[in-house]
Every structure is written in structure tokens, then in C-alpha cells.
Amino acid sequence: MKKVIVVGNGMVGYKFCEKLAAHPQRDQFEITVFGEEPRPAYDRVHLSEYFSLKSSDPLLLAPRAWYEENRIELRTSELVSEIDTSIKRIVTHKNNSFQYDYLILATGSSPFVPPLEGVSKTGVFIYRTIEDLEAIEEYAKKLQSQGKYKAAILGGGLLGLEAANATKELGMETSVIEFAPRLMPRQLDQQASDLLIKKIESLGIHVYLGKNSKEIIGSPEITGIDFHDGSSLDVDMLVISAGIRPRDELAIKAGLLTGTRGGIEVNRKMETSDPSIFAIGEVALYNNGIYGLVAPGYEMAGVAVDQITGGEKLMSPTIDMSTKLKLVGTEVASFGDPFLENENAIAIRYENKQKGIYKRINISPDGSKLLGGILVGDASDYNNLFQLYINEIKLPEDAEDLILGARGGDGKSSFGSALDLPDSAQICSCESVSKGDICGSLTSGTCSSLKDVIGLTKASSCCGGCKPMVTELVNETLKSMGQEVKETICEHFEYSRQELYDLVKIHRIPTYNDALDQLGKGHGCEICKPVMASIFASIFMETANRQVGIQDSNDRFLANIQRNGTYSVVPRVPGGEITPEKLVVLGQVAKKYDLYTKITGGQRIDLFGAQLHELPLIWKELIEAGFESGHAYGKSLRTVKSCVGSTWCRYGMHDSVSFAIQIEERYKGLRSPHKLKGGVSGCIRECAEARGKDFGIIAVEGGWNLYVCGNGGANPKHAVLLASQLDDETCIKYLDRFLMFYIRTAAPLMRTAPWLDKLDGGLDYLKKVVVEDSLGIAEELENEMEELVNKFTCEWKEAIESPEMMKRFKHFINTDDSNEELVFVPMREQKMPKPW
Amino acid sequence: MVTMEEYFNTYQSVDPQNVLHWVRVGEVSDFPENAGGCIKYKSKQVAVFHFERTNTWYACQNLCPHKLEMVLSRGMTGDAAGIPKVSCPLHKKSFSLEDGTNLNGEEYRIATYPVKIDNGNVYIGFAD
Ligand code: SRM
Ligand SMILES: Cc1cc2nc3c(=O)[nH]c(=O)nc-3n(C[C@H](O)[C@H](O)[C@H](O)COP(=O)(O)OP(=O)(O)OC[C@H]3O[C@@H](n4cnc5c(N)ncnc54)[C@H](O)[C@@H]3O)c2cc1C
Ligand code: SF4
Ligand code: FES
Numbered sequence: 001m002k003k004v005i006v007v008g009n010g011m012v013g014y015k016f017c018e019k020l021a022a023h024p025q026r027d028q029f030e031i032t033v034f035g036e037e038p039r040p041a042y043d044r045v046h047l048s049e050y051f052s053l054k055s056s057d058p059l060l061l062a063p064r065a066w067y068e069e070n071r072i073e074l075r076t077s078e079l080v081s082e083i084d085t086s087i088k089r090i091v092t093h094k095n096n097s098f099q100y101d102y103l104i105l106a107t108g109s110s111p112f113v114p115p116l117e118g119v120s121k122t123g124v125f126i127y128r129t130i131e132d133l134e135a136i137e138e139y140a141k142k143l144q145s146q147g148k149y150k151a152a153i154l155g156g157g158l159l160g161l162e163a164a165n166a167t168k169e170l171g172m173e174t175s176v177i178e179f180a181p182r183l184m185p186r187q188l189d190q191q192a193s194d195l196l197i198k199k200i201e202s203l204g205i206h207v208y209l210g211k212n213s214k215e216i217i218g219s220p221e222i223t224g225i226d227f228h229d230g231s232s233l234d235v236d237m238l239v240i241s242a243g244i245r246p247r248d249e250l251a252i253k254a255g256l257l258t259g260t261r262g263g264i265e266v267n268r269k270m271e272t273s274d275p276s277i278f279a280i281g282e283v284a285l286y287n288n289g290i291y292g293l294v295a296p297g298y299e300m301a302g303v304a305v306d307q308i309t310g311g312e313k314l315m316s317p318t319i320d321m322s323t324k325l326k327l328v329g330t331e332v333a334s335f336g337d338p339f340l341e342n343e344n345a346i347a348i349r350y351e352n353k354q355k356g357i358y359k360r361i362n363i364s365p366d367g368s369k370l371l372g373g374i375l376v377g378d379a380s381d382y383n384n385l386f387q388l389y390i391n392e393i394k395l396p397e398d399a400e401d402l403i404l405g406a407r408g409g410d411g412k413s414s415f416g417s418a419l420d421l422p423d424s425a426q427i428c429s430c431e432s433v434s435k436g437d438i439c440g441s442l443t444s445g446t447c448s449s450l451k452d453v454i455g456l457t458k459a460s461s462c463c464g465g466c467k468p469m470v471t472e473l474v475n476e477t478l479k480s481m482g483q484e485v486k487e488t489i490c491e492h493f494e495y496s497r498q499e500l501y502d503l504v505k506i507h508r509i510p511t512y513n514d515a516l517d518q519l520g521k522g523h524g525c526e527i528c529k530p531v532m533a534s535i536f537a538s539i540f541m542e543t544a545n546r547q548v549g550i551q552d553s554n555d556r557f558l559a560n561i562q563r564n565g566t567y568s569v570v571p572r573v574p575g576g577e578i579t580p581e582k583l584v585v586l587g588q589v590a591k592k593y594d595l596y597t598k599i600t601g602g603q604r605i606d607l608f609g610a611q612l613h614e615l616p617l618i619w620k621e622l623i624e625a626g627f628e629s630g631h632a633y634g635k636s637l638r639t640v641k642s643c644v645g646s647t648w649c650r651y652g653m654h655d656s657v658s659f660a661i662q663i664e665e666r667y668k669g670l671r672s673p674h675k676l677k678g679g680v681s682g683c684i685r686e687c688a689e690a691r692g693k694d695f696g697i698i699a700v701e702g703g704w705n706l707y708v709c710g711n712g713g714a715n716p717k718h719a720v721l722l723a724s725q726l727d728d729e730t731c732i733k734y735l736d737r738f739l740m741f742y743i744r745t746a747a748p749l750m751r752t753a754p755w756l757d758k759l760d761g762g763l764d765y766l767k768k769v770v771v772e773d774s775l776g777i778a779e780e781l782e783n784e785m786e787e788l789v790n791k792f793t794c795e796w797k798e799a800i801e802s803p804e805m806m807k808r809f810k811h812f813i814n815t816d817d818s819n820e821e822l823v824f825v826p827m828r829e830q831k832m833p834k835p836w
Numbered sequence: 837m838v839t840m841e842e843y844f845n846t847y848q849s850v851d852p853q854n855v856l857h858w859v860r861v862g863e864v865s866d867f868p869e870n871a872g873g874c875i876k877y878k879s880k881q882v883a884v885f886h887f888e889r890t891n892t893w894y895a896c897q898n899l900c901p902h903k904l905e906m907v908l909s910r911g912m913t914g915d916a917a918g919i920p921k922v923s924c925p926l927h928k929k930s931f932s933l934e935d936g937t938n939l940n941g942e943e944y945r946i947a948t949y950p951v952k953i954d955n956g957n958v959y960i961g962f963a964d
Contacts, residue, residue: 057942057943057944058942063943491916491917492914492915513889516889522914522915522918523870523887523889523890523913523914523915523920524914524915525912525914525915525916525921525923526911526912526914526923526928526930528914529912529914530912548868548871549868549869549870549871549913550870552912553910553911553912553925554925556871556910557910561907561910561925561926563903563905563926564905565905565906565907565910565926807866808868811874812874812875812876812881813861813862813866813867813873813874813875813884814861814862814866814875814876815875815876817876819881819906821881821906836903836904
């Protein structure tokens with residue numbers, strides 16, 4: 001047995017263990033890992049999520065039990081303090097010593113703290129470990145309780161911006177101080193930085209560029225920073241993020257060769273100057289560089305494992321430093337050489353200041369190769385561009401299409417299919433998985449689904465950035481193997497939503513239980529139950545009161561559950577038009593039940609903090625005043641927003657409010673694969689933001705233009721024109737057809753925009769079906785919709801009128817007590833749940 | 837409000853052989869089918885689930901260990917590869933109703949309690 005000692009249980013040290021543990025020759029090694037930190041290795045890349053997770057468990061790369069199961073001795077809170085290379089032995093700070101045959105140094109790096117006067121003052125932090133974050137959070141809370149709110153980050157690089165975002169989220173007024181004349185100086189050019197600054201400042205973070213810090217002042221707590229230009233900045237806390245310093249102190253003491261600016265020298269085998277010692281991760285100096293990213297570290301871990309098990313794998317000759325910024329409310333990415341512009345490279349730039357988008361690609365003079373680039377504001381093409389760059393794929397004729405999109409043509413993407421990539425194309429750089437690995441695992445029969453492939457290759461299991469491409473590759477490969485890629489909804493039903501919709505309709509299956517008996521198996525789950533509930537509702541217009549147990553938990557109680565288990569109440573306010581009388585009722589009810597009250601982004605009013613047993617009481621009063629359920633909890637029609645339109649507005653062309661109300665009244669209660677939103681604007685100024693909705697109607701000369709398949713949310717899409725200059729009646733007819741077609745065919749939880757993206761034939765096909773009736777189903781769709789519209793009942797009214805249904809709204813079955821564990825805290829003049 | 841520590845002390849699984857009291861919490865018809873309801877015993881809130889298809893009953897703490905909210909009885913029930921489970925209404929973390937383990941591979945777990953049906957009445961077994 002050979003003894004392997006790993007010094008450092010960080011991301012790369014862990015990866016080394018994981019790879020060795022899975023190696024066929026695993027049994028020839030005895031593995032011991034030392035970690036200075038108190039917990040097992042965790043995901044430092046997602047460190048900032050610690051603030052929202054409030055627990056480090058989800059960040060762990062593997063629980064302690066994993067090390068035990070894999071017979072790896074894990075010694076946390078133990079620092080290796082000495083290496084004696086002559087007798088192959090290490091000593092720890094607890095004075096324990098251990099022999100090794102192979103020593104793996106994965107000690108990572110520590111934040112570089114510039115030698116400024118005052119850096120050791122209270123309130124100055126670094127940003128690297130969970131303990132750092134805990135200290136920052138605690139200090140921020142303390143400051144806030146004293147009415148102090150000013151935080152600054154020293155360093156405007158990738159990490160600095162991440163830290164800035166974090167202190168801002170902690171409620172601090174945050175500034176970023178950067179020495180260079182631009183942000184992210186290693187990744188962005190001036191133009192990109194300028195745009196990014198605008199974005200960041202709009203988020204409330206101030207940016208100071210070209211600032212050379214002189215001294216940190218205050219005693220003993222920091223109160224400010226003085227700069228060399230004579231200016232100064234008041235701050236109550238400072239986070240230093242000015243680069244990294246490899247932790248090579250052990251190696252230096254042991255006499256291993258290190259670089260003048262730090263880092264342990266390694267060759268392509270990851271060997272240090274002592275052949276039984278390897279260095280991997282952020283401490284390794286490879287090709288004269290230190291690489292502060294996980295992907296190269298993981299590759300190094302793989303090389304080291306291969307080397308000690310007798311393999312011949314070498315580190316790639318060049319290291320790719322492409323990166324995407326996480327977490328600052330705007331997309332930023334750079335790849336390859338972002339700055340290249342000389343006789344060997346031409347830069348193509350696109351800038352749209354209005355939308356805050358900047359894209360730059362650097363291509364070879366003959367236009368055949370992509371050498372690098374920058375994306376700000378919209379990095380959705382990052383994966384595709386990165387593939388073209390990293391695999392040196394020949395570019396299309398018009399390289400500018402890559403950032404502008406193909407214009408005028410068939411609307412097809414300029415990137416082609418993922419299947420066109422060469423087998424060697426690296427798809428997942430964190431786990432270095434190639435296209436060949438992914439497709440090969442399917443064609444060889446080892447894997448037969450996306451889940452198998454991820455399990456086997458680990459592709460997309462780290463940062464997840466490549467998931468869309470992995471999914472596409474798996475689906476396309478399965479298709480090319482003649483296998484139908486069946487999108488079954490879950491383990492209980494081997495059917496897609498569309499198939500289930502048809503089966504329920506054709507066989508008139510009356511209940512979920514019957515569906516399980518006839519089409520599925522087991523008890524069902526939280527995925528198939530709501531899908532089936534939606535199907536029953538769309539076919540029979542049944543309310544959520546009929547099959548209560550299969551409703552998503554919000555629909556079951558006809559309200560949205562909030563952080564503390566209380567509910568919100570959102571009555572329908574069609575088109576956003578409300579009488580003063582009704583407004584008064586809302587105010588009175590909110591006051592009576594002590595509800596937090598807010599205007600929503602959907603032009604209506606939300607009352608928060610109602611307990612389960614209060615819901616029917618509240619709704620009874622609202623219904624008596626003429627309100628109805630707003631279905632804010634359902635995958636169903638939410639709101640149809642309106643602008644004031646021609647009745648009052650001097651530019652209005654038609655009466656948008658009346659039309660919005662008419663449409664909201666028509667489709668209210670309609671359940672669908674995902675939620676549905678609409679908007680009606682009185683002219684092209686578009687104050688109702690109708691094109692940000694699943695259907696948007698805009699008044700134009702001669703009628704209404706009907707746009708479909710837009711949304712706001714995580715992935716905003718503008719709706720596209722389906723038909724123009726329609727009269728009221730035709731507009732509604734087309735809407736009936738469009739909505740019913742979507743309800744019949746979309747996958748679960750798929751909004752209209754991704755549905756259109758996936759629809760074979762795209763917008764042209766949709767136009768044919770809806771406008772030209774190419775499938776001959778238009779009348780059927782209209783009739784189905786008409787039937788649903790006629791069957792509408794307010795499910796809240798239904799619930800409060802039935803004593804049996806009312807039983808549902810009780811916190812306890814065996815007593816009338818209410819839930820005493822609820823705690824609210826005051827907020828401005830209202831209240832909120834006690835924070836998590 | 838429950839602190840982490842109190843919660844660990846309050847909610848501990850009870851094995852059928854260790855039951856000291858079988859507490860009657862209602863009639864079968866008081867509980868929804870294929871869904872949950874919540875009952876109170878001393879200071880505990882316990883979620884009770886009736887899996888009508890196999891006529892089996894389960895009970896577990898109402899407190900979700902993820903964010904310590906009293907909500908599990910309002911989660912959706914179902915099974916994962918045959919294991920009966922409940923999925924929290926707040927963030928959909930799923931727990932086995934047989935042994936309380938988290939089915940998403942995380943370390944949280946919940947306490948479970950035995951349920952007995954006798955003559956149309958529902959009893960939960962407690963050890964305190
Ligand atoms: C209350 C409200 C925020 C507010 O205080 O203004 C809100 C609150 C929630 N939104 Fe929203 N959204 C609200 C307007 C919006 C809007 C604005 C709009 O409708 O014009 C959007 C962007 C437009 C859009 O949907 O395209 C919006 C995009 C989302 C999304 C992202 C959808 C997407 O396709 O990416 C989600 C997540 C989802 O549905 O999966 C979401 C989900 C949610 C949930 C349901 C999250 C949850 O599960 O708890 C929140 C429910 C809170 C509650 O109990 O009411 N909410 N949400 C707004 C209610 C409007 C209403 O009157 O019904
Ligand atoms: C906030 C943040 C965000 C990041 N975001 C990204 C990103 O988006 N993408 C990306 O690719 N990278 C990112 N990184 C960088 C990434 O986390 C590092 O590249 C990676 O963690 C390096 O792994 P490592 O194992 O070399 O070092 P570490 O993960 O730092 O592990 C080294 C470990 O060794 C321990 N150690 C050191 N000396 C000793 C000793 N003598 N004895 C015992 N133990 C010792 C240390 O305590 C530490 O736990 C980010 C880093 C941070 C801090
Ligand atoms: S954006 Fe919507 S889902 Fe997100 S916190 Fe606000 S209300 Fe909740
Ligand atoms: S509180 Fe239950 S899953 Fe988050």
C-alpha cells in the first residue's frame with residue numbers, strides 16, 4: 001500500500017480525493033487528507049450563496065460520511081506545518097507526524113492584503129472562507145444597529161464585485177474602490193467597463209476608479225480611507241479583495257522550488273521539484289501562472305491522480321481563463337484573449353447603450369477563427385462563443401452574425417447544432433468532459449438518459465453553466481440513434497403532458513386516482529399531481545376545490561404561502577381599474593386582520609400575513625364587497641395590465657382599459673401549463689408593457705396588433721407580432737385559438753416564450769395554425785375556450801359557501817388553537833415575518 | 837419561535853415499541869385523503885398523512901428542518917421509488933415518511949411518529 005497525503009481540503013484537494021477514490025487502483029493507496037478549516041471541503045465558487053442559505057451544509061462538496069465510506073482519513077482543523085522531504089514525513093501543528101509516499105499540496109491561496117497602513121483595524125475583512133463571511137455578516141449587523149451603513153470593497157475585480165453584491169444584500173451602502181481605470185481590468189476593456197459601471201451604479205453600488213489607497217484610518221475601528229490623490233472616503237467596514245497569494249509557505253520551508261512572485265513550480269505532470277511531491281490548484285505555479293479558477297485546478301487534480309497511478313496524462317499546454325461574472329444583477333463574461341487587437345486580430349464591437357449591451361469578438365484577420373471576446377448585459381451566447389473559441393471551429397462567413405444574430409434570414413441561430421462540434425470539444429470545463437464523452441456514453445449503451453450521463457461523466461454538476469448544452473447533446477444524440485426522446489413527466493407516468501392531456505380528454509378520465517390506476521403507478525408526487533390538476537382544470541374547468549389533494553400546495557389553500565407559512569390575499573382587479581369604494585374595503589379588511597399591504601407589480605393589491613383560518617373570513621368580506629379570487633396562486637391567468645388609454649390619455653388610439661377588462665374577465669380562472677399574463681396598451685408608447693407578456697395587445701391605426709409569447713421574469717422576452725390591425729372580435733378569436741393551442745401542447749411549467757422556441761416551425765407555424773387555420777382545428781379550439789369561459793366560477797366563493805370545503809382552512813385538526821409559533825416584527829408602519 | 841436546539845430536543849422519532857401514550861387525534865374522516873393535516877399534542881405540532889390508495893398512515897413533525905417553519909402538513913404527498921414522502925410547500929424539499937430522511941440527499945431529517953387506526957379513530961404514538 002502506498003501512503004498518499006493530501007495537504008489542503010479545499011475544492012481541488014477534494015477533487016483529487018474524489019478522483020482517486022473512484023480509480024480502479026484505489027485499493028493500492030492509503031489516503032489521508034489534512035484541512036486547516038473546521039469543515040470538510042465546500043464549494044467556494046458558490047460561497048456568496050452562504051448568506052442566503054444561512055447554513056454551510058448545502059455548500060459541502062461531500063459530507064464527512066463520504067470520506068468514511070471511501071476509507072479516506074479526513075483530519076479537519078489540522079494545519080500541516082512542516083515537510084521533511086528527506087524522510088518523506090509531515091508534521092502538523094498538533095505535533096502529529098505522518099509518513100508519505102506521495103504528497104499532494106493543495107493548499108490553495110489566501111487573499112492578498114496590500115501593505116497599507118491600518119489594514120489590521122477592526123472592521124477590515126477578507127472574503128475567502130465561510131468564517132470570513134460569518135464575520136462580515138455579524139459586523140454588518142452590529143454596524144446597522146448603530147445606524148452605520150457604509151461599506152467599501154477594495155478591488156473591482158470579479159471577486160470584489162461579488163463581495164460588493166454581498167455587502168449590498170446585507171443592507172450596506174456599498175462602494176467599490178479600484179486602482180485601475182476600469183472595473184474587472186483583467187477581463188474587460190474600457191467600453192465594457194463603462195457599461196458595467198452604469199449597471200452597477202443603477203443597482204446602488206458606487207464605483208471609484210483610479211484610486212490609490214494610502215491609509216486606513218480610525219481607531220480602533222475603521223472610519224475611512226485616505227487616497228494618494230488627497231481625497232478620502234468615509235467607511236464603516238472594508239472588504240479587501242485585491243488578488244490572491246498562493247499559500248506556498250510550507251513548500252518554501254521545505255526547500256521546494258517556488259516562483260519569485262509566489263506559487264510552487266510544477267511541470268506538466270504537476271510534479272514539484274521533488275518528484276514524490278505534487279502541487280495542484282491555486283498554489284501551483286504552472287507555465288509561469290497562478291490560475292484562480294476551479295476548472296484548471298480540477299484538471300490538475302486529474303493529472304496528479306493519473307500520474308501516481310502510473311498513467312501518462314499531462315496538463316494542457318495552455319490554460320483557459322474564460323469567466324462569467326455571477327451575482328451582480330447583470331451578465332458579464334469574457335473568454336480567450338479579451339483585449340487582442342493587432343495585426344493578428346481584428347475586433348468587432350457592438351454596443352447598445354440604451355439596452356446596456358456590449359459585445360466584442362476578436363477574430364483572426366482572415367475571419368476564420370475566434371480568439372476571444374467580451375459580453376456585457378447579455379451573455380446568453382457565452383456557451384456557444386466559448387465552444388467556437390476553445391475548439392477553434394471555423395467561423396461562418398459573416399462573423400458579425402455571431403454577436404448580432406443572423407439578420408433578414410430564417411431567424412435561425414448562427415451557431416448551428418451542438419452535434420456539429422468536434423468530438424474533442426470540451427463541453428464541461430469544470431469536470432473536463434468532452435462532447436465525445438457525452439455522446440459516446442450514449443452510443444455505447446452505457447447511458448440512456450440525461451440523468452445517466454450526468455451521473456457517469458459529472459458534466460454540469462459543478463457550476464451548471466453547460467447544462468443547456470449537455471441537455472441538447474443528449475437529446476440530439478438519442479434522436480440520431482432513432483430513439484424518441486420522451487419527455488415523461490415523472491416516475492409515475494410514462495407520458496408527456498400533451499399525451500396525458502389527450503388521454504384524459506379522449507377517455508374522459510374523471511379523477512387523478514383513476515388516472516393513476518389506468519395510466520400510471522404508485523402514489524404520484526409533487527410533480528405529476530399539479531400537472532394532472534392543471535389538465536383536469538383545462539379540460540373540465542374544474543376548480544381547485546374538487547380534487548384538493550392533487551393541487552399544488554398554494555392552490556390547495558387558494559392562496560400563496562409566504563416565508564412564515566402565512567398566506568397572501570390577492571383579489572382580482574381586472575385591468576387594474578378599481579373604484580374608490582372597493583379600495584376602501586381593501587383598506588378596511590387589511591386593517592381589521594392586520595395585514596401587510598402592498599401594490600403589486602401586476603396592478604393590484606396584495607394583503608400579506610393572513611393565517612390559514614383567517615383566509616375564509618377575509619374572503620367572505622371581500623366577496624360581499626364584490627371581489628373575486630385573483631388566482632395569484634395558480635398556474636392560470638393572472639392579470640391583464642392596461643394603460644389608461646384613449647378615454648383620458650391625449651395619445652390614446654383606442655380604449656385599452658375597457659379591452660383589458662373584457663379580456664381579463666374572459667380568461668379569468670383559466671388554468672394553463674404555466675401562469676399567463678396579458679397587457680393592453682392604448683398606443684405604441686406601450687405604457688402597459690404588453691410586449692412583456694404572454695399576450696400583448698397594442699392599439700394602432702385601424703385596430704389592435706396582437707403580440708404573443710413574451711414574458712418578464714428571469715429570462716425576459718419581447719412578445720412577437722402574430723397579427724395586425726384586428727378588430728375586437730377577431731383579436732379575441734385569435735387569442736382563444738392561441739391560448740387553447742398552448743394549453744393543449746406545452747410541457748409542464750413551460751411559459752409561452754420557451755414553448756414557441758420549441759415549437760417546430762416557430763412563429764410561422766403558429767401563425768398558420770392560429771390565423772390561417774392550417775390544421776383545421778380553429779373552430780374546435782374556439783369552442784373549447786368558449787365552454788371553459790362559460791363554466792367559470794370563483795373558487796373562493798365556492799369554498800366559503802361549503803362547510804365541507806371550509807374544513808380545509810384550519811391549522812389544527814384536533815383543536816381550534818391557532819399556530820402560536822408565528823412571530824412578526826415591525827417594519828416601517830406595518831409588519832413582516834421574523835427573518836430566517 | 838423554535839431555536840435549532842429546542843427543535844432537536846422537541847422532535848424525536850418514536851418507534852412503535854417505545855410508545856408510552858397513544859393519543860387520539862380525531863376520526864379518520866377528519867383527515868384529508870392523500871394529503872396532510874396537522875394536530876397538536878402538548879407543545880408539539882405533528883403532521884398526519886393518509887395514503888388512501890394503500891390505506892396507510894404516517895405522521896411526522898410539522899416543522900420543516902430547512903427553515904424551521906410549521907408547514908409540512910401542508911406539503912404534497914407522494915412516493916419516490918416506492919418510498920412514501922412529503923414535499924415541503926416552501927421549497928419542495930422531500931422527506932421520507934418511513935424514516936424521516938431527506939430524499940434530496942441533504943442532511944436534514946425529520947422525526948416520525950407511529951399512527952394507529954382503531955374503530956375509525958386515529959391515534960398517534962408518543963413517548964412523552
Ligand atoms: C406579489 C408580486 C410581487 C409584488 O409585490 O409586486 C409577485 C410575487 C411572486 N412572484 Fe412574481 N410577483 C408579481 C409580479 C410579477 C411580475 C410583474 C407583472 O406581472 O407584470 C413578473 C414579471 C412578468 C412575467 O411574469 O413575465 C413576475 C415574475 C415572476 C416569475 C418569473 C416568471 C418567468 O417566466 O421567468 C416567478 C417564478 C415563477 O412563476 O416560476 C414569479 C413568482 C412569484 C411568487 C409566486 C414566488 C412564490 O412562489 O412565492 C411570488 C408570490 C408572492 C405572493 O404570495 O403573492 N414571479 N412577477 C407580483 C404579483 C402580481 C399580481 O398582482 O399578481
Ligand atoms: C468568493 C469566491 C468566488 C469564486 N468564484 C469562482 C468562480 O465563479 N469560478 C471559478 O472558477 N473560481 C471561483 N473562485 C475560485 C475558486 O474557489 C478557487 O479557484 C478554488 O477554490 C481553488 O481550489 P484550491 O483547492 O486550490 O484552494 P482552496 O479551495 O482555497 O483550498 C485550499 C485549502 O487548503 C487549506 N490549507 C492551506 N494550507 C494548509 C495547510 N498547511 N494544512 C492544511 N490545510 C491547509 C486551506 O485552509 C483551504 O481550505 C472563487 C473564489 C472565491 C473566494
Ligand atoms: S422577485 Fe418575485 S419571487 Fe422574487 S422575491 Fe420578489 S416577489 Fe418573490
Ligand atoms: S422550509 Fe421546507 S423546504 Fe425550505
